Amino acid sequence: MEQHIRSAFDHDLEAAQANVMRLGGLVEQALLDAAEALEARDSALAERVRAGDAAIDGLDELIQADCARIIALRAPTASDLRVVLSVMRVSSGLERCGDYAKNLAKRALVLMNGPQVAGTAASIRRMAREVVALLRDALNAYARRDIALALEVRDRDRDVDQMYNALFREFVTHMLEDPRTITPCMHLHFIAKNIERVGDHATGIAEQVVYLVGGAMPTDERPKVDSVLPDHG
């Protein structure tokens, strides 16, 4: 009987985790598509990303409901409960990353109507690719409970922070040189900040791996490089 309960719990949990991986795939693609739409000024692609956010929200809601059902039906032990709660947390984080992709797509549509700011869309796209690779590794680390990969993700988030800082300076330079770039640069700045936040979510997922395997969150502050602000928490 204990065996039976155990395998029913495992079965339900695996299904929920598989949905989280699917959700991760949708979010990664949305981010890449939104960044491509921005660079290529492709309004149809931007519209597809916007419309696609409903599927991301729906999948997160399904995962939340499934997890609540697992808790209610299976009454998991403390350590199993910890896993279910972490699945809910990872899913919420991915849903928020989907919102950033949708926001990027919306801003891309606005930016298409204005002047191009030389080189910035390409920089944003490079940053988006970097952060999607980070998110993918974070989810793989999560699925495999791979602590080494999780710690690597935390370190690599530093590169994303540096890309953001470089872009911030690039935007200020453009705005100083040509006031017509002020409004587009304010949108581009938000886009860069939101992509940087996706990196923070990837780090958050990596920290869940440490929490699940080790039982506690990593105590040392994660590295964060941000020369724009005086200190970086």
Place this chain on the structure above:
Amino acid sequence: MEQHIRSAFDHDLEAAQANVMRLGGLVEQALLDAAEALEARDSALAERVRAGDAAIDGLDELIQADCARIIALRAPTASDLRVVLSVMRVSSGLERCGDYAKNLAKRALVLMNGPQVAGTAASIRRMAREVVALLRDALNAYARRDIALALEVRDRDRDVDQMYNALFREFVTHMLEDPRTITPCMHLHFIAKNIERVGDHATGIAEQVVYLVGGAMPTDERPKVDSVLPDHG
């Protein structure tokens, strides 16, 4: 026995909900203090807000742990579980609002070293007061399961969105007129956006009330006014 289990659950849940209200109080004060530090160029106050974020994070962690313990020990029914999960969600949202206050305090410290941008700090402070009142009402609606107040909060978030839009235009005007205001205005723009996000969290809490009392999230899109972006989800 059933009675005994019931009251133990209620007792635990009330303690967790009381902590959420305390957390809300800390977050409200942090937002008000950070906005005041910005306007008064009070670095000591800004530093206190930054340092105070650890207490906010700690209280959220306590609430999350208490709720996980309630679920594990009391094995709540589906509808009780829904309440516990909503407490966890509200607490996470408040913790994120605390991060916005901390970020505002950090940016206030940066802005103190640069030129003042006429009138903007006062506008930010007015917006912060508006949003803190909104958050307070959202938490009161949550504590009392007051749907009428919750729906009013959703509507009033529209005013916060409008304040943000007005500020966005104000910043662009300053930057066009005086390029020395470009860097401070980029920080001020982030501050305004983060305060607007606190309003979104207040709306999120209000929607939890509808969900808890009515059993489903409100289906109509909440009103959102944002003339900066083409559409407002």
